[in-house]
Amino acid sequence: MTQSLLHDLSAVEGFIFDIDGTLALADRMLSGYQPLPGAIELINLLNQRQTPYVAFTNGSTKTPAQLAKALTSAGILVKPERTLTPPAVAVSLFKSRQYKRLLVLGVEGVWRPFEEAGFDIVVSPERADDADAVLVGWHPEFRLDDLDAACRAIWAGANLYTVSTAPYLASREGRTLGISGALTAAISSVTGKEAVIVGKPASIAFDVARGILGVEASRIAIVGDDLSLENAMAQQGGAVSVAVHTGLATPEDIDRLPPGQQPHFSIAGVNDLLEMIR
Incomplete structure (x- = not known):
């Protein structure tokens, strides 16, 4: 020590x-x-x-x-x-920025806090080209349509946020892929938009x-x-x-x-x- x-x-x-x-x-x-x-x-x-x-x-x-x-x-x-969790952090941030409509990539743990906080939530692969912001979270079953929806919302003016850009995290099986970081990198590479991290x-x-x-x-x-x-x-x-x-x-x-x-x-x-x- x-x-x-x-x-x-x-x-x-x-x-x-x-x-x-x-x-x-x-x-x-x-x-x-x-x-x-x-x-x-x-x-x-x-x-x-x-x-x-x-x-x-x-x-x-x-x-x-x-x-x-x-x-x-x-x-x-x-x-x-x-x-x-990072989505709970983002609720506070998004309220301060007066966002109303969000496109969320991720499982229930990602989108549920926003729904409970009263935001208008669209979960990919459904599109929301009029979204104020895109948030990327844990999404192990992502498909091309999810990336397409995110990119189109950003091209239309949405801001990009992510729970984390960490490449991996610790598990009982050693390093585990940081899925949100990988998805964020893909979206940023296509749109040229840098993501704002809402987690640590x-x-x-x-x-x-x-x-x-x-x-x-x-x-x-x-x-x-x-x-x-x-x-x-x-x-x-x-x-x-x-x-x-x-x-x-x-x-x-x-x-x-x-x-x-x-x-x-x-x-x-x-x-x-x-x-x-x-």
Whole structure:
């Protein structure tokens, strides 16, 4: 375990946890969570202490409520109001931009939060050439018609958003393809339109998570396995970065980062974090 002398976890008042590769591992279709060592005990401890936290995944297979149910079924007792997904972040952003009509590429976990928030939703491959925005999410059964619908909406003036551009994520089977990133790359290559990320590490994602916590940025610890997501969001947002080695990042990966970009804490897993805050 390594840590910076400039940061002390005793000053942390709230946590943002990644899920895949940090609290749990799923199969390559992101179902069937299995908790990682220490995850159940850590969340139980935070619940007992009433310490605010958010379980934040860039995955969009599930709504926040469905995600909470899946985690709880695996023994990680997280309430729906303590879960966050990129579509839930996008709801806040799209309301601020006064969008009304959306074209969504993805499964129920992608489009359901917008429907519940009152947006006019069209799900590809149905076309919506008059859409204000196109959002790309988890869509393992995508076809050419989905890409065609997205491109036509963008050519007609829609803005392009994505839950993530990460090329892969951690699962029990090792690296799993980041489908939203692949689809976004295809759409951008055809339209020339750069996508706005609504998941980690975007500042809007951190702002929404921080709003749930009600804690100032410097007193938040962001815990995750992906240096380009959780560590980057912590560095950009002025939070404490805690990198775990149970997913994508290895100690060697962390050592290769420039000094100013390295996480403040590098630990084997959340079981170490549990011992650090007890």
